[in-house]
Amino acid sequence: MSTTTLSLSKSPITGIEYAIPASSDDKAGIDAFIALHPGKKVVVVQGLGFVGSVMGLVVANALTEEYAVIGIDLPTPASYWKIRSINEGVFPVLASDPKIGLYYEEARRKKNYYATFDSYVYSKADVVVVDINLDVQKKSAKNRDLEGYDVNLTPFRKAIEAIGTHCKEDVLVLVETTVPPGTAQKIVRPLLEESLAKRGLATDKIKVGHSYERVMPGPKYIDSIQNFYRVFAGTDEKSAEAVETFLRTVIRTDEYPLTRLGNTNATEMAKVLENSYRAMNIAFMVEWSRFAEEAGVDIYEVVNAIRMRPTHKNIMLPGLGVGGYCLTKDPLLASWARMNLFGSEEKLGQSEKGVHINDKMPVYAFEFLRDQYTGSLAGKKILLLGVSYLNDVGDTRYTPVEGFYDHLLEEGCEVTLHDPHVKYWEEKDLWINQDLESLLKEDYDVVVVTTGHKDYRGNAALLEKISSKPAAWVYDTIGVLTNDEIKSLGEKHVVKVLGRGDL
Ligand SMILES: NC(=O)c1ccc[n+]([C@@H]2O[C@H](COP(=O)([O-])OP(=O)(O)OC[C@H]3O[C@@H](n4cnc5c(N)ncnc54)[C@H](O)[C@@H]3O)[C@@H](O)[C@H]2O)c1
Numbered sequence: 001m002s003t004t005t006l007s008l009s010k011s012p013i014t015g016i017e018y019a020i021p022a023s024s025d026d027k028a029g030i031d032a033f034i035a036l037h038p039g040k041k042v043v044v045v046q047g048l049g050f051v052g053s054v055m056g057l058v059v060a061n062a063l064t065e066e067y068a069v070i071g072i073d074l075p076t077p078a079s080y081w082k083i084r085s086i087n088e089g090v091f092p093v094l095a096s097d098p099k100i101g102l103y104y105e106e107a108r109r110k111k112n113y114y115a116t117f118d119s120y121v122y123s124k125a126d127v128v129v130v131d132i133n134l135d136v137q138k139k140s141a142k143n144r145d146l147e148g149y150d151v152n153l154t155p156f157r158k159a160i161e162a163i164g165t166h167c168k169e170d171v172l173v174l175v176e177t178t179v180p181p182g183t184a185q186k187i188v189r190p191l192l193e194e195s196l197a198k199r200g201l202a203t204d205k206i207k208v209g210h211s212y213e214r215v216m217p218g219p220k221y222i223d224s225i226q227n228f229y230r231v232f233a234g235t236d237e238k239s240a241e242a243v244e245t246f247l248r249t250v251i252r253t254d255e256y257p258l259t260r261l262g263n264t265n266a267t268e269m270a271k272v273l274e275n276s277y278r279a280m281n282i283a284f285m286v287e288w289s290r291f292a293e294e295a296g297v298d299i300y301e302v303v304n305a306i307r308m309r310p311t312h313k314n315i316m317l318p319g320l321g322v323g324g325y326c327l328t329k330d331p332l333l334a335s336w337a338r339m340n341l342f343g344s345e346e347k348l349g350q351s352e353k354g355v356h357i358n359d360k361m362p363v364y365a366f367e368f369l370r371d372q373y374t375g376s377l378a379g380k381k382i383l384l385l386g387v388s389y390l391n392d393v394g395d396t397r398y399t400p401v402e403g404f405y406d407h408l409l410e411e412g413c414e415v416t417l418h419d420p421h422v423k424y425w426e427e428k429d430l431w432i433n434q435d436l437e438s439l440l441k442e443d444y445d446v447v448v449v450t451t452g453h454k455d456y457r458g459n460a461a462l463l464e465k466i467s468s469k470p471a472a473w474v475y476d477t478i479g480v481l482t483n484d485e486i487k488s489l490g491e492k493h494v495v496k497v498l499g500r501g502d503l
Contacts, residue, residue, distance in 0.1 A: 386451020
């Protein structure tokens with residue numbers, strides 16, 4: 001294999017930089033791995049990101065069958081390190097779930113989880129699980145002009161074509177990627193059949209299904225795949241049966257029965273509707289938060305009172321904004337599909353609007369501070385507590401903290417960042433100081449709670465440290481401070497909470 005260096009891929013976990021090989025040939029590595037597992041079915045997981053790498057781990061620790069699992073990702077600066085990490089003993093996802101470490105150790109012991117970048121692997125697969133990304137391109141993540149977006153299916157199509165170019169004619173291709181409704185039936189199956197026909201193979205033996213992930217990165221990462229309800233469908237009867245048989249070997253379906261839907265359009269719609277519902281619920285609360293601020297009402301108190309009613313338990317709380325890879329795009333995938341795959345002239349207007357409202361939340365949070373702050377923010381020292389988009393998780397993708405942070409920088413602020421779960425903020429190429437003690441030795445003009453991590457909730461030592469500095473502001477964008485904490489901090493500081501009037 002040639003090892004001419006094209007570029008480097010840096011692990012955000014260890015900081016190690018790997019040279020990306022010029023050749024995409026890993027045939028010897030794949031063959032050697034398969035030779036270790038004679039007679040076992042080969043499951044290839046395409047995409048080793050937050051979902052695929054952990055799905056691979058779950059399949060490597062399947063309940064009723066021993067599989068040889070091979071993950072494949074791209075030899076790019078953003079992803080090549082994941083391949084090397086899996087093979088070299090460092091799992092590429094940081095998570096508070098202890099099962100991740102246990103499952104990874106077990107897979108290492110059994111030597112049944114290998115990672116590669118060579119498409120030759122598809123020729124060995126009995127099952128291919130598609131867990132790659134399918135992105136929505138938005139006009140701007142930062143400015144107010146957020147109404148325009150596009151869905152470019154080219155990378156997804158290429159990924160499916162790579163499978164079709166090499167796969168066996170009777171392989172099961174299980175799409176788990178969140179896709180525009182219609183994709184498995186109208187795009188994946190025809191592309192695979194076309195590739196098989198070009199290779200002179202039968203086109204009626206292939207099985208194509210869809211079953212979406214409900215994975216929740218965090219303390220229950222593995223359980224959210226293995227011990228959770230799943231919805232699935234096939235593009236035909238044979239495919240649906242094959243998906244069901246496979247899922248029964250990896251998911252605890254005795255306790256969490258599978259739900260089969262009529263066709264893959266329905267499962268694909270179920271996924272994006274599930275996430276659109278949640279995104280809309282948050283967007284709905286945004287205008288009520290503004291109303292509460294104007295009316296001198298505490299929106300958190302109001303929501304908690306409403307949540308006592310069993311029918312209203314999942315009403316959302318306001319916050320800095322909506323982040324993560326899913327809620328920020330899935331309603332747009334659905335709306336795009338309605339017009340582009342099903343020929344409707346109408347978009348899903350409410351769902352699109354919900355995403356746009358949510359995208360503007362960080363801008364509002366910044367303006368709230370700027371408008372209330374006495375004097376200019378330029379040159380002020382500001383500490384942000386949290387860069388992850390979600391409590392107790394180290395995931396910075398589309399974090400609303402980014403828009404807020406960018407506006408502070410534009411305003412000329414000197415910003416310091418802390419997050420107990422994020423060592424390296426990939427999108428910003430920034431290493432994050434995780435030592436809160438040392439950070440709090442400095443004086444700040446404003447301390448902002450930007451993520452609701454456990455470390456910031458009810459943390460008396462943190463509040464004590466902040467309290468010891470005179471004349472600072474404390475700005476809680478998440479609602480982590482209790483009434484008592486607000487009162488005690490308020491003796492020395494100006495305290496502001498997003499969604500609370502009259503403080
Ligand atoms: N992250 C979540 O919490 C979550 C939850 C439920 C569903 N999902 C969905 O699961 C899918 C994957 O999400 P993710 O968070 O793992 O994304 P991710 O960006 O972390 O990972 C995707 C991986 O796929 C790789 N990839 C892209 N094209 C490829 C190709 N042609 N061949 C091989 N690898 C390729 C990328 O390099 C990347 O490593 C998305 O559709 C997402 O919407 C995500």
